Amino acid sequence: MPDSTSHVVISVALGVRAGRLEAAIRSVERAPGEPLDAALARATDVAALGHVEQLETRVLRDGRLATAYLGLTRTPDGGLPADADEHELAEAARARLRGKLSYTNAGFALAPETFTISELREVYVAALGHDVSATNLQRVLLRRGVLERVDGVRAPGRAGGRPASLFRFRSQRLEITDEFAALRPPGSRASG
Amino acid sequence: MPDSTSHVVISVALGVRAGRLEAAIRSVERAPGEPLDAALARATDVAALGHVEQLETRVLRDGRLATAYLGLTRTPDGGLPADADEHELAEAARARLRGKLSYTNAGFALAPETFTISELREVYVAALGHDVSATNLQRVLLRRGVLERVDGVRAPGRAGGRPASLFRFRSQRLEITDEFAALRPPGSRASG
DNA sequence: CCAAAAGTGTTGAATGTACACCCATGG
DNA sequence: CCATGGGTGTACATTCAACACTTTTGG
Numbered sequence: 001m002p003d004s005t006s007h008v009v010i011s012v013a014l015g016v017r018a019g020r021l022e023a024a025i026r027s028v029e030r031a032p033g034e035p036l037d038a039a040l041a042r043a044t045d046v047a048a049l050g051h052v053e054q055l056e057t058r059v060l061r062d063g064r065l066a067t068a069y070l071g072l073t074r075t076p077d078g079g080l081p082a083d084a085d086e087h088e089l090a091e092a093a094r095a096r097l098r099g100k101l102s103y104t105n106a107g108f109a110l111a112p113e114t115f116t117i118s119e120l121r122e123v124y125v126a127a128l129g130h131d132v133s134a135t136n137l138q139r140v141l142l143r144r145g146v147l148e149r150v151d152g153v154r155a156p157g158r159a160g161g162r163p164a165s166l167f168r169f170r171s172q173r174l175e176i177t178d179e180f181a182a183l184r185p186p187g188s189r190a191s192g
Numbered sequence: 193m194p195d196s197t198s199h200v201v202i203s204v205a206l207g208v209r210a211g212r213l214e215a216a217i218r219s220v221e222r223a224p225g226e227p228l229d230a231a232l233a234r235a236t237d238v239a240a241l242g243h244v245e246q247l248e249t250r251v252l253r254d255g256r257l258a259t260a261y262l263g264l265t266r267t268p269d270g271g272l273p274a275d276a277d278e279h280e281l282a283e284a285a286r287a288r289l290r291g292k293l294s295y296t297n298a299g300f301a302l303a304p305e306t307f308t309i310s311e312l313r314e315v316y317v318a319a320l321g322h323d324v325s326a327t328n329l330q331r332v333l334l335r336r337g338v339l340e341r342v343d344g345v346r347a348p349g350r351a352g353g354r355p356a357s358l359f360r361f362r363s364q365r366l367e368i369t370d371e372f373a374a375l376r377p378p379g380s381r382a383s384g
Numbered sequence: 385c386c387a388a389a390a391g392t393g394t395t396g397a398a399t400g401t402a403c404a405c406c407c408a409t410g411g
Numbered sequence: 412c413c414a415t416g417g418g419t420g421t422a423c424a425t426t427c428a429a430c431a432c433t434t435t436t437g438g
Contacts, residue, residue: 004224004225005197005224007199007257032196032197033196033251033255035251036249036250036251054248054249056246057228057246057249057259058228059225059227059228063225065199065257067249116417117417117418118416118417133401133402134417134418135401135402135403135417135418135419136400136401136402138418139400139401139419140399140400143398143399143400155409156408156409156410156415156416156417157410157415157416158410158411159409159410159411159414159415159416160408160409160410160411160413160414160415160416161408161409161410161414161415161416161417162407162408162409162415162416162417162418163408163409163416163417164416164417164418165417165418178399308390309390309391310389310390325428325429326390326391327390327391327392327428327429327430328427328428328429330390330391331392331427331428332426332427335426335427347436348388348389348390348435348436348437349388349389349437350437350438351387351388351389351436351437351438352386352387352388352389352435352436352437352438353387353388353389353390353435353436353437354388354389354390354391354434354435354436355389355390355435355436356389356390356391357390357391
C-alpha cells in the first residue's frame with residue numbers, strides 16, 4: 001500500500017541497443033536515513049553506468065515522493081517503463097541526454113571502449129533521433145579534442161570498403177566541451 | 193527535532209542587487225501528500241519569480257530530505273544562506289544560472305521590464321562574475337532576437353553622454369536561444 | 385570645445401555544414 | 412575494374428570578440 005511519507009529512488013538507465021535508445025528503469029524505496037546514492041546503488045548496477053546525474057524529483061500518481069536519476073550505459077537491459085510516471089521519466093531522461101550530447105562528451109558513456117566513426121554515428125543517430133553526418137561528427141569531435149585515434153583498424157565486411165580507423169573518447173568522465181556559445185570571459189577564445 | 197522521514201522544500205531565489213548576485217533562501221516542511229509546487233508557494237512568493245526550476249534533491253546534514261528550487265527574481269530580499277547546506281545550494285544555483293545565461297534568455301527574469309544596455313550589462317556582470325562588453329552583449333542578444341528596442345531614451349547623468357536607448361526582453365518565459373552548438377539536424381541552420 | 389557615455393562599422397578568427405573528391409578493400 | 416564504405420580537402424555561411432570610430436549629451 002503506497003505510503004505518502006515514503007521516498008522512492010528511481011534509476012533511468014539509457015543505452016543504445018540495436019539502433020534504439022532504450023530506457024531501463026528500476027526503483028527501490030529509500031530506507032530512513034539512507035543516502036541517495038546508496039539507495040540508487042541498490043536499485044541498479046551503478047558500475048555499469050558511465051555517467052550518473054540527478055534527473056528530477058516529483059510526487060508520483062500514487063502519492064509517493066520519487067527522485068529519479070539518469071544513468072548512461074553501454075549495456076542497457078530490461079526494466080522497460082511500466083506506468084505513466086515511468087514513461088514520463090524516460091522521456092525526460094532522453095530529452096536531457098539529447099541536450100547534453102551536443103555540448104559535452106556524454107557519448108563516451110554510450111559507445112564501446114573503441115569504435116569506428118560509423119559505429120559512433122549510429123549511437124548518435126539513435127540518441128538524437130535524427131540523421132548525423134559521419135564526416136562532420138568526426139571533424140567536430142576531433143577538433144574539440146573529444147576523440148582520439150587508437151592503433152588498428154576494423155576489417156571491412158563482405159561488401160568490401162576501406163578499413164575503418166578506430167577511435168576512443170579521450171576522457172571517460174563527463175566534460176563540457178563547448179562551454180559558452182557566447183558571452184565568454186574576455187580573452188578566452190580557444191586557440192589549440 | 194529533525195525527522196529523517198520529513199521532506200523539506202527549499203527556495204533559492206537569485207537576483208542582482210547593488211551589483212551583486214544575491215541568494216535569498218527560504219524553506220518549509222512539505223505536508224504529507226502536498227504537491228511540490230504547493231510547498232514551494234508556501235516557502236516563497238512565487239509571483240515574484242520570473243522563472244522557477246528544480247535544482248537538486250539531497251539529504252541534509254541533519255538527515256532530512258530536501259528538494260531545492262532555483263528561482264530568478266528582479267527583487268531579491270533577505271533569507272541569506274545560513275548553514276553549510278544552504279551555502280552549497282546557493283552555489284549550485286549560481287552555477288546553474290551562469291550556464292543558462294549564455295544559451296537562454298534567462299536575463300529577462302533578472303532585469304527590470306525595460307533597461308539600457310549598460311544596465312543589462314551590470315546584471316550580466318554580476319551574474320557571470322566576469323566582465324561583459326556592452327557592445328557585444330547588445331549585438332548578440334539583438335541578433336538572436338532576444339531583445340527588442342522600445343520607444344524612449346534614458347536621459348544622461350550629470351557627466352553627460354549620449355542618451356541611452358531602452359530595450360526589453362521579447363519574451364518573459366525561459367527560452368533556449370542557442371539550441372545546438374553542433375550536431376544540429378541536417379538543414380536546420382537559422383536563416384532569419 | 386572637451387570629456388563622457390552610447391552606439392555602429394569593420395575586421396579577423398573560430399566553428400560548423402555541405403559536398404566534391406580521393407583511398408582501400410572485396411568480389 | 413567496379414561497387415562499397417571510409418576519410419580528407421575545400422568552400423561557404425554564421426557567429427562572435429575586439430577595437431576603431433562616430434553620435435549625442437553636459438559642462
